Amino acid sequence: MLFKDVLVEESLKRQLINLVKENRISHAQLFLGPPGSHKFALAVAYAQYLCCENRGDDDSCGVCPSCVQFSKLSHPDFHLIFPNCVTKKVKKDPDYKQFTSEFIDFILQQDYQIDLNDWNALLGGENKQTFINARDCSNIIAQNSIRSYSGGYKIYLLWMVEKLYPSAAPKLLKTLEEPENKTLFILIAENSDNILPTILSRTQLVKIPVLNKDTIQSQLAKKYNISEEMAADIAEIADGNYINAQKIYQDNGELKEMLRQFHFFMDSSIANINNDLEKVKFIELLDLFNTIISQEREGQKSFIRYMIRMFRNILLLNTNNSALIKATTDEKKVIQLCSPYIRLQNISSIMEACNQAIYHIERNGNSSLIFTDLYLKITDYLKTKK
Ligand SMILES: [Zn+2]
Structure with missing residues (x-):
């Protein structure tokens, strides 16, 4: 994911790029944005920029081996952690590792516009709650002591940190506070009220605003090749939520x-x-x-x-x-x-x-x-x- 394809204000991208350039990278950041904002894409673009071997002034190069791996979300030092649950396939003791390939397919299919309800439905866990559980936290801690493959950053992206199971969280706190050298945590969330205060206080906040109508309109027109008028109509009723806008278009x-x-x-x-x-x-x-x-x-x-x-x-x-x-x-x-x-x-x-x-x-x-x-x-x- 390149910064140029992320639907957020340029100033926010610039802020993240400057953190990297000035070497002021925080080891734990919270990307907080409303449903249907492009926060997941922004987090990946940031991680990719950090790891790019030939960084430009405004964006990753997009062609170095690291960038190529990022485009498939398969960079060995980039770990995706996300809510999961018991399913038909995994009948007990689920953890994120057992669903990584499904999750990557889901992200790519949804163009990085992902929503927890859609993910739950895909897992077949309807009416079930999904969580980032204690096994997931143990996995992170176990991996944290291993050196990175590339010798560069090791990045953990935790999607929907609201779903961190309360009793699992204490395991993670020490790691969040004192990670191994060159380890970064990027946490993604939609509602800060549902995040454990102990997690919140250990992260630097990156706030992603709700998408404006014009951005949704131009993106819809471009992606689906529809008239400006139709795109404007959909943007009007989508409530600043691009995932909503896509669903309205499809229906x-x-x-x-x-x-x-x-x-x-x-x-x-x-x-x-x-x-x-x-x-x-x-x-x-x-x-x-x-x-x-x-x-x-x-x-x-x-x-x-x-x-x-x-x-x-x-x-x-x-x-x-x-x-x-x-x-x-x-x-x-x-x-x-x-x-x-x-x-x-x-x-x-x-x-x-x-x-x-x-x-x-x-x-x-x-x-x-x-x-x-x-x-x-x-x-x-x-x-x-x-
Ligand atoms: Zn690159």
């Missing part, structure tokens, strides 16, 4: 379909309160519910969550907070159309009806009744618009 067809369904739902509901019976299209509405219900429960719930997001945006429009609206260009048109009907006076009842519907779906209620009931309730609340 874009679904997003459009949910907008169409929402629009139909609201048109029918509004026609209903205006007594415009021809436009209520009740039979078509029931067909639409059947389409939604034919999905798994998760799909049904995501449609209702989509409604909640749209209602929230409509309220923002009506309370002069348009700058806070997160919506695509097409969504904004529908938000505008529905805006006369959503007010502070009825929004909480509408939200509650949506949340109730999600609750009933989770409790295996009759989905057909749940959606019809939700429609009738929302229609009723829309009447109390003034």
Whole structure:
């Protein structure tokens, strides 16, 4: 990973490059950044720069043997430590070493934009917690006394240090505090509140800010070769999280379909309160519910969550907070159309009806009744618009 391909501000890269140039390298650093920021890539770029045999002023050379090994994440002095758990393959006593090749494949496939939930799902450990456990810490300590292969730095990158098992941490503290010569620890985390204070106090903080909309937009346009307009739309609703943005792009067809369904739902509901019976299209509405219900429960719930997001945006429009609206260009048109009907006076009842519907779906209620009931309730609340 080269610095030039990392999606963070230039000043942050420069700060790390200067640490190396001025030989002010801290032996334990914490790269802290929100989900969907490029912190993992930044940490690897930093490690690669440290080990590069022909460092430039701004970046690693990309071609020396060390850089080539880094491009495959197979440098012998670069150790990846990450949460793991018992799986079908490893039935007991798991440790990170047993999953290293899967983890490297995962990183490369995800373009260094990795997320713990995705990793857990891949391990097959759904509903299970993954941890950096005591065996992992023992491995690090055992390796720490061995000299590096290249004679240069030995680097340990601990991903999601929030997942360091509390009883395993004390093992690591002494090593973090007094590592062997030329050993570095790079810790990566998303939420400092969940990191043990004893770990936090032993590291130098490198704070990675949330990605801005423009960066997400240009990256999406470049990677997927999509129009600037579409990239802007996705960046708008991705909440500064590039992993989110990619998922939205991949599910874009679904997003459009949910907008169409929402629009139909609201048109029918509004026609209903205006007594415009021809436009209520009740039979078509029931067909639409059947389409939604034919999905798994998760799909049904995501449609209702989509409604909640749209209602929230409509309220923002009506309370002069348009700058806070997160919506695509097409969504904004529908938000505008529905805006006369959503007010502070009825929004909480509408939200509650949506949340109730999600609750009933989770409790295996009759989905057909749940959606019809939700429609009738929302229609009723829309009447109390003034
Ligand atoms: Zn190099």
